[in-house]
Amino acid sequence: xxxxxxxxxxxxxxxxxxxxxxxxxxxxxxxxxxxxxxxxxxxxxxxxxxxxxxxxxxxxxxxxxxxxxxxxxxxxxxxxxxxxxxxxxxxxxxxxxxxxxxxxxxxxxxxxxxxxxxxxxxxxxxxxxxxxxxxxxxxxxxxxxx
Amino acid sequence: xxxxxxxxxxxxxxxxxxxxxxxxxxxxxxxxxxxxxxxxxxxxxxxxxxxxxxxxxxxxxxxxxxxxxxxxxxxxxxxxxxxxxxxxxxxxxxxxxxxxxxxxxxxxxxxxxxxxxxxxxxxxxxxxxxxxxxxxxxxxxxxxxx
DNA sequence: GTGTATGCAAACAATTTGCACGGAC
DNA sequence: GTCCGTGCAAATTGTTTGCATACAC
Numbered sequence: 582x583x584x585x586x587x588x589x590x591x592x593x594x595x596x597x598x599x600x601x602x603x604x605x606x607x608x609x610x611x612x613x614x615x616x617x618x619x620x621x622x623x624x625x626x627x628x629x630x631x632x633x634x635x636x637x638x639x640x641x642x643x644x645x646x647x648x649x650x651x652x653x654x655x656x657x658x659x660x661x662x663x664x665x666x667x668x669x670x671x672x673x674x675x676x677x678x679x680x681x682x683x684x685x686x687x688x689x690x691x692x693x694x695x696x697x698x699x700x701x702x703x704x705x706x707x708x709x710x711x712x713x714x715x716x717x718x719x720x721x722x723x724x725x726x727x
Numbered sequence: 728x729x730x731x732x733x734x735x736x737x738x739x740x741x742x743x744x745x746x747x748x749x750x751x752x753x754x755x756x757x758x759x760x761x762x763x764x765x766x767x768x769x770x771x772x773x774x775x776x777x778x779x780x781x782x783x784x785x786x787x788x789x790x791x792x793x794x795x796x797x798x799x800x801x802x803x804x805x806x807x808x809x810x811x812x813x814x815x816x817x818x819x820x821x822x823x824x825x826x827x828x829x830x831x832x833x834x835x836x837x838x839x840x841x842x843x844x845x846x847x848x849x850x851x852x853x854x855x856x857x858x859x860x861x862x863x864x865x866x867x868x869x870x871x872x873x
Numbered sequence: 874g875t876g877t878a879t880g881c882a883a884a885c886a887a888t889t890t891g892c893a894c895g896g897a898c
Numbered sequence: 899g900t901c902c903g904t905g906c907a908a909a910t911t912g913t914t915t916g917c918a919t920a921c922a923c
Contacts, residue, residue: 720865
């Protein structure tokens, strides 16, 4: 179930991307930012702030809630994290490599991913029909095991 | 743009439905519950609790926040209201007559509705592929005028 | 008369913010 | 040495809850 573990090449890649992003934006290269990034990519999969803080603690890194929120905000801007609101609390997932997908939220909280090309077709139809420019979308499927 | 005004037949219909629901559930037939229902159906369209309370005030009916939340909860159970979480605050819309549709959230907050049969096809595919039973779904399209 | 619904305010949960200290530069 | 980022705690926002009163039954 665990989405496998640390892909060293991926970790290196996202670390570099964060470094560039921080440099470009004039942000500082603090250790907290990199530890958070690594923890997110080390395990992969979806998480909320509570779970992330718990994982940080187990890793032996103490990062405050405020810093977690700040850092996630930064990672969102950097495209290294994506944000979702399936239920009450916000959930996040690694944002790289960027791959379009949607979500199935199981009644036990588990989250599956899928990708169906028909969604792009629907979006094309909508753009034409309504004369709009679609910025993004979210398809949430709520289901249970049969 | 305003989704036209009070359809007397519809108002009558939902009032009766609420009456039955309250009777069946052993709930009381309070005036607040009917005023809220009527205000929701009088205008139609999407709204959040703040907006609804404002509309109640303009109508001359003072209903507390707690009662609004309580009443909406009841109307949800009765199938007379639907709940969404497009952004921060919860939004609601009349739930009757029941018609399957999804939403386009414009960058100015406006909400459009649409229905595309391909979504049902996607759901069928997913049920088969993942061996799940889909309970419901939400497709949110975020867009701006072109 | 009984007991549920309302209204108010306090309580809550998730997130944001203010401020003093510490560390990246 | 600057001043941004962190950590802590207080503030905010949306929503829920506790409790006394009011009214549907």
